[in-house]
Amino acid sequence: MKPILVAGATGHVGSQVVAQLRARDVPVRALSRNPPPDGVRGDLTDPETIAPALDGVDTVFLMLAGSAGALVPTVALLGEQVERVVFLSSGAVDDSLAEQDNAIGTWHRTVEEAIEAAGVDWTFLRPHAFATNTLGWAPSIRADGVVRGVYGEAAMTMIHERDIAAVAVEALTGDGHAGAKYVLTGPRPITQSEQVRLIGEAAGRPARWEETPLEETRAAMLAKMPDFIVDTMLTGFRELVTKPGEATSAVQDVTGRPALEFDVWAADHAAAFR
Numbered sequence: 001m002k003p004i005l006v007a008g009a010t011g012h013v014g015s016q017v018v019a020q021l022r023a024r025d026v027p028v029r030a031l032s033r034n035p036p037p038d039g040v041r042g043d044l045t046d047p048e049t050i051a052p053a054l055d056g057v058d059t060v061f062l063m064l065a066g067s068a069g070a071l072v073p074t075v076a077l078l079g080e081q082v083e084r085v086v087f088l089s090s091g092a093v094d095d096s097l098a099e100q101d102n103a104i105g106t107w108h109r110t111v112e113e114a115i116e117a118a119g120v121d122w123t124f125l126r127p128h129a130f131a132t133n134t135l136g137w138a139p140s141i142r143a144d145g146v147v148r149g150v151y152g153e154a155a156m157t158m159i160h161e162r163d164i165a166a167v168a169v170e171a172l173t174g175d176g177h178a179g180a181k182y183v184l185t186g187p188r189p190i191t192q193s194e195q196v197r198l199i200g201e202a203a204g205r206p207a208r209w210e211e212t213p214l215e216e217t218r219a220a221m222l223a224k225m226p227d228f229i230v231d232t233m234l235t236g237f238r239e240l241v242t243k244p245g246e247a248t249s250a251v252q253d254v255t256g257r258p259a260l261e262f263d264v265w266a267a268d269h270a271a272a273f274r
Contacts, residue, residue, distance in 0.1 A: 002056055003027035004172055005082075008063045009039055012132045013088060016165030017061050017172075026173060029053060045070035047077045054081045059172055063088040068110035075111065079118025084178075086171045087115055088164070091128035091183055092232075102232045121178040123171040127164050128185045128245055129156040131265040134195055141199060141273045145207045150217045151237040152193040152209040155244035157185035159251075160260040160268075167254045182250045187259045189244035192237075195262060202266035203273040 004021060008014035009030035021028045030039035031053050042049040044065040054060075060082050064071060078085055089112055092105035100106040108126075115122045137147045164184055171177040190198075193209035200207025214234070221230040251259035 001027055002058055003029040004059045004061065005029045005031055005053055005057045006061045007031045007042075007044055008061075008065065008088075010034060010036060011063070012130070012161045013164050013168070014061070014063065016161050017168050020162075020165050020169045021172070024169070024173070029057060044074050047074045050074055050077060051081075054078075058082050059084040059086075061086050061088070061168055061172060062111075062115075064108060064111060068107040071111050072114045075114040075118055078115075079120055082120060084121045084123075084172070085115055085118070086123045086125065086168050086177075087111065088168070089124045089126045089181075091126045091185075093124075093126055095181070102235075103228050104232060123177045123179075124181045125164060125167060125171070126181060126183045127159050128183070129158050130164075131158040131160050131186070131262060132269075134158075134199065135269065135272055137196065137199070138272045141196070141203065141205075141207050145200060145205055146210050147192075147196045147207065148210045148212045148217075149192065150212060150214050150234070151241050152211050153191050154237040154240035155189035155191045156240055157187070157189050157245040157247045158195065158262045158265065159184055159186045160262075160265045162268075163251045163255075163259050167251060170254050177254075182254060183248045184250050185245065185247045185259065187261055188247050189240075190262050195266075198263050199266045199270075199273055202263065202270040204270070205274065207273070 006014055006017050006028055009018050010032045018028050018030050030036055031042045033043055035041050040053045042053050062085050090104055090108040093109045100109050112124055140147050167182055196207050196209045
């Protein structure tokens with residue numbers, strides 16, 4: 001059996017893909033800029049570093065690393081050497097638009113189009129809100145049990161990284177997934193304030209949401225991210241207050257089991273918030 005190359009093998013999703021493939025006794029080649037001891041070093045934005053890792057590989061799990069434009073040459077290389085690519089895209093991609101209306105969707109659709117043009121069998125995973133995003137709240141929950149932000153009633157379908165990886169593993173190893181675009185979500189929408197409460201319960205310490213002024217929150221976010229990403233996120237949160245994210249059945253359709261609830265994710269990661 002040929003090994004499957006897993007890019008981003010040390011990340012939240014990539015590490016789960018590696019673990020779940022190995023649990024099935026599927027050979028894995030774990031690729032990262034800073035690989036584990038049994039992995040291989042490579043930078044997705046530098047095709048010359050990827051080429052050696054493709055030896056004997058015909059299936060690749062790919063994710064966005066750096067700019068979309070920088071990944072396109074690597075996608076072209078994959079088109080020359082492999083048969084199947086499963087790409088971790090984004091739920092921000094909207095197929096009804098001729099041009100994507102936000103930066104996140106544009107980046108991921110750029111890579112999707114390059115993969116489509118590469119002549120490989122492809123599957124696109126388009127997850128919505130990653131539960132792991134809430135790890136950014138860990139310092140404040142550990143400090144005083146309060147998460148400060150805007151749009152606490154924004155309700156989103158948080159997805160566990162284990163579920164994303166489970167769908168990826170099916171697409172990497174099974175038949176019938178070529179050309180599929182799987183929109184992945186958790187089982188139900190859950191507000192930010194409820195997410196905080198559930199994390200507190202899992203961690204064994206009270207935690208609550210505190211609404212803050214929009215400009216104050218935006219300024220704090222700008223210290224970590226560029227303005228166009230911050231504004232895209234804030235617009236999305238505002239819309240989710242009145243129009244909660246819709247759950248899909250894709251996780252169950254592909255894996256045969258329901259998507260994991262957010263409290264399962266909180267329990268799995270409770271140590272980070274203590």
